[in-house]
Amino acid sequence: MAQCVQSVQEFIQDSFVPMVAVLCSEDAEKVTRKNNLNFSELLRPFCRLTSEGHMRDPSNQLQVVKNLRISVNNVVTRPSVPSSGVPGHAHRRLLSEVVLTCQPAEGGVANVITAGDYDLNISDRSLKASVPWYSDWRDTLTELSTSKHYTATTPWFEAYRESFLQSMPASDHEFLNHYLACLLVVSSSEAVPVEKFLKLSQEQHRIQHSGEYTNPKWFIPNTLKYYVLLHDMSQGDEQRADSVYEDMKQRYGAQGCYLLKVNSRTAAAGADEQIPDPWSQYLHKSSLQTPVVVNNTAVENNVGGTSEVDGHDSEEKGSLDNTHPLQLDTPSDTPGSLDALRAVAVETKPPPLTTGVAAATSHGACLTLNDHDRIRLFIQEFTFRGLLPHIEKNIRQLNDQLVSRKGLSRSLFSATKKWFGGGKVPEKSIAELKNTSGLLYPPEAPELQIRKMADLCFLVQLYDLAYSCYHTAKKDFLSDQAMLYAAGALEMAAVSAFLQVGAPRPYPAHYMDTAIQTYRDVSKNMVLAERCALLSAEVLKSQAKYSDAATLLIKMTSEDSDLRSALLLEQAAHCFINMRNPMVRKFAFHMILAGHRFSKAGQKRHALRCYCQAMQVYKGKGWSLAEDHINFTIGRQSFTLRQPENAVTAFRHILTNDSQQTSTQQGAFLREYLYVYKNVTGACEVALPQLPLPCINSSATRVYFGHERRLAEGEKQAATHVSLDQEFDRDLAAMWQDLEEQVVAAAKRGVVPATFQSTQCCLNSQTDNLRFPLAVVEEPIIVEVVFRNPLKVPLVLSDLSLLWKFTLKDFNRPQTQEDSVGDAVPISNEKEASVPRVRVCVTFVSINFFCLIPLCLLPQARLKLLPHQTGQLNILGLVYNLGTSVRGRQDLEIQGPRLNQTKEEKTSVSHGPDRRLDPTITPPMPLLEVFFLQFPTALLCGEIRKAYVEFCNMSRVTLCGLRVASTHPDFFTFGSSSLATPLTPLSPTSFENCSAYKTLATPPGATPGSVAAVTLVSEGDFGSGTGLRGGVSGAGTGGKGITEIPLGEGTLKPGESTQLPMWLRGPDQEGVHEIHFLFYYESAEKGGKISHRVLRHTVFICASRSLSVRATACRSNTLPEEEEEERNGSMLVFVDVENINSSEAGVREFHIAQVSSSSKQWRLHKCINPAEDKDCKLTSRERGKLCFRATRCKPLQAEKYTFADLSLGNELIITSTTPCADFFFRRCQPLESLRPPVAMETQGRHSRSQGVGHGGGDKDIAGVVRKCNEVDLDIIILWKAFVVEDNKQVILEGQLHVALQTIDKEACSLTPKEEAQEMVLLKFKPELPPPMTRPSMEQLSHLIKTNLQYPESYSHPFNQKRYLCMVPVTLTLSNCSLAQVDVIIDLRHKTTSPESLEVHGSFTWLGQTQFKMQLGAQEVMRVQLRACFLHAGVYNLGTPRVFAKLADQGAMCETSQQTATPALIIIINST
């Protein structure tokens, strides 16, 4: 709160002091003028009496008068304040000056008040500018600096209050500031001093009694005149002065005159002596106390002085002028009074040049300490000998009068009774009787005599008596409805009640309230109301009734005076914070109100202070609107007060916090900020300052190394690689890293080096940024900065560029000394002057214009750097112009990821480094560009297309070790390197309509599909070597899709480019496929910092359905002997081909051009298509069937694949060459890896049961049984599709693969669509091992192949008494398995199924009806049977049942073997 230096009692006492007038002769004035003071000023510091005085009250009791102060003033006849009760302009202006000059000290001791959860720093501790009295001013100072119990002072308020009270105009309803006495001062140098005294005395009498002047007012008719002879020690004759004084004593009595000797030294001589200057503290305000000085010059001087001191500019002054129109401009206000003033106070003309500051330095130059003592003694003498007795006498007189007239005690009693008993008079009367407020008593009215006596008593500290008198007077006034008088009496009654020693009665606060209300509402006298409020508030505060005090103060704020309102609001705010439960928010709010009023009153400094203090409460509490408002005001006030740094800070707060202001408001904030900011930066040119806008999302910064890519160049299509336009995808990144690891492993012969680090071309917040990234010299570095515009208005940035620092380092020759010495100094572009030198190392490209539209999510700016030398680069930040011309920088500081490894890191918050912006520039590396020509985007499933790839080395370094890894190795091939002969024209231009395959024309005359052409191929020749080997050895992870690219000499020279053919095969699954390629290459010069580089490419291929091929293998029933080649068994292969193309692609029809097989064991032998249709055509949704016979290969070719080509058209495609075989082998790869799950399906239960430990026999059975059913035959269907494209028929080619694995099991070219992932039940117990199962009946039923041989028709003459017809039938049994099999043939068995009931009659088998035999591995045995028929007809011979079991499995029962198809025989009656 506004703690005062004075106690309340002192304050009130000082507010009402006996007034003494001074009339001075010109000579005397001259004497004091030497000290730059007039007489009253000379006395002023000594007006407080340090010793106690004594006087007797009317009841003759001795009373002590302590600490009395008197006020000595020159006589001024001009009314200082218009009687209307509204302070005049001059008055206001002076108060304003007082407040303005009294500012809190800069950098005062921090004064922290803790209120609730707020810590308020109210650091306006400062010296009280006005020291109350001279003798104590040092003590006051020490007290100020040591005192603990005060919290915050508001010295400006006290200064204001003091000035205000002292400049109170004298009014008629009270006598407190009427003059009690008059000092008549005459110099001893006067020729006839006595005469002069006489003249002055007459002058005084004239002023008081002639009625010419209403001002000043005099207390009592016979004013005390005190005659002072002023003697100048340095000039006059002391003897003479003494004699004159003796004469005076004779004339006026010893108690009525005094000889005051001053000026003991000359101004020049006294320079060496240090004399304290008590006036300097006083005279600042002296102009107020003696309004005489208020003339035009003084005003000017004051204004000039303040503007000097505060450094205010003309703007400030102008605003002051606005709020307070200059008196100078309106001289017509009081012209008369000004003239009068000049006439009376001729002596007060100060030298026009003296400013306040200059005058203060020279006060009292001619006075020694002795003189000071003399003056003090004089005052004491005057007061105790002259003034107090005079007052005492008057009190007695008045008392006697009153007692005689009325009887004071009775009146007092009745009044009290009336007041407390039933009197509702005062309240009512205030409301009703406003019109009587003008009531005036004549000066000698008895009511006024009581008041006069009360005032006298009050002045000499007889508070008891004063109270009773005031009380009586109040009663009288109220009964007369003289409201103004009553209010005055109420006010003083309250004050004197408060001041009574020992406080016999409580402080009557309601008196004050009534008084204030009356003053304000009835008398319209704000000055008096204000005085009353000030007193009351002070008293209330001293009684800790802060809330009442605050209410009172707030009530007093009004529109008519901003300064007063401001000061009172501030005091109210301080009251709130001093309450027992501090009301911080109210404090803040009222501080804001006060600040507002201060600024209206032109008190910018105070306004700023208020807002700053309020800010402490609002800061960071989420009340953004209020916070913005305060910040804005602070910013603006700071700016006008020439504190641009503070202004910038304040404005920055508004702009950076997420502001909820409207866009127009924000626009205004921004303009203002930029304007202020420009002024600040204009002032200091040292370094570019930081700009707060726009916000940079530094963690989203991305750094890209390398050139910006052209995606297409003519019909060339460049590798996509990485670009800033791509979003980071964690899965993709992992995939690329995996690919890179594979390819590196392949390049390093299967081992990934320990130092392996995947190449990162684009760094962002999710990549691993722990290491310094490596950039290559002469390759650009692109930094993408993400901005956020927090405002709702657009921000315009221009001239953006990066700030960086560069340290030269030569990686090739680290040993040379001179290089490192010279270049160790980092070069930076922070200072723009050094640009030319900087250009040598790094050039940068700046963005000229960039507009951030509000609410645009993530506007990004891409900035490019091009390093020209090797070394270490650090990117520091951004430089840009904001708005029109404000240039500033913003640093890029990226916080690394939070560490969370060790316990310490987990418990504390620490962040790892992020070196995204610190690339190391390394020596040149090769740079590969890959272009694709005629690369399709859509393919039919299985379609083969030829495209070309062009590899370019863009750098100045030779490139080698080119490899490619892919996620879909079966999608493409570069052909096999072993077959070096170019199969198709190398240049893509002559490629038109040329088949991708190597073809041979079928020899004319040969039937298509009759005999297969057979080629033997070793696997190693194909499948691009490393890939397959890796696939075989590397257990799935290592380099399954790595292809070495056959460059001419294995290297690519700088600037060279090569074109290679590349075959593509449409993926088997329809849909869109994302296919990734990773090209790997190394520098021919080894040992660089970068071991290899990679280039990425991603293509999207849209595959549409073509053909669906289903194939089944069956055992043929033909006899083995028929052909030599089929000795080892033969199979029938049925191929179902369906056109499943939904013709949107314009595919007219498919031709099956050729069917080939590839296997180690089987080969297609010939086409046994029943139809003669030689070229199989399939239109949409058509289905065709092809039958083939397959035979076993010759056993010695075990490790080689046999390719058998059966052409159905007129040209033969050699499948054993590129690209057909390449794709064949490539598709094997995933199949191999697919096999384990397949195996699981078919025989998994078995293998599991082995693990549990059941006998090995089961395994054998399984193996044997499976083996017997296994076919390992791959069918390749080569087709041609006739497609209409742009009215042009195009022939597309393709191949499909079907892998036949098991006999009688249908295989499909389309791998079955992955069934929706079955929901796997969570199992918490290990599953019980499945019960051991045997090979299923179905599997076991394939052990033996049976075949019946008989004539198709048999003629027998039944009618020739040969009733029985015997037909020989041979049953051929061949063992399909590789184990011994026990076979039982049962002929007696009759089918029981109803459908096979013999309709045509039955036949019987003759001879042995059951055979038991054993068949060795793949053994063929024939059994001769005879069938006997009774009638002619058609018979089914397929009744023999064959049961088989593996020979060594005793426990197993025989399984019925599958019978052949019905064997029908026709018996014809030949007659």
Added chain:
Amino acid sequence: MAVCIAVIAKENYPLYIRSVPVQNELKFHYTVHTSLDVVEEKISAVGKAMADQRELYLGLLYPTEDYKVYPSHMIIVYYTPVCMFFILIENILLYRHTRYGYVTNSKVKFVIVADSSNTSLRDNEIRSMFRKLHNSFTDVMCNPFYNPGDTIQSKAFDSMVSAMMVQAS
């Protein structure tokens, strides 16, 4: 009806504040913020032991203080070399509004500022407004996606508040 409705978190920052007319927003922010002192005073006036049984409705805040209303705008004239801005700053002086407070058991405060020229508002109506507000606030808190301590951005809450406010005419 209400002219401003605010929900204040336990830590005394605004969770929700809405006022009509919108251009007086700042003024209402100040008003509500200042009311918190009285709210806190009222809470602390009830003893700790009684805190549980305390009635949530605090009644009229500032029952005794009546402030004057001041003319509404001040104009700051601001010169720059380029051009001259007239910036209108809302006079922050308040009043002619009555404020009512309500504190939940979790120390979340509701403040309703009503136009005191509207004399038809009875205590009962204010009470029911607070009850509605509290219920709606509870609904907001029950939203599993609401993070306690965040500002309230619920449409339901918004519409409920709008219903209680005077529509700016």
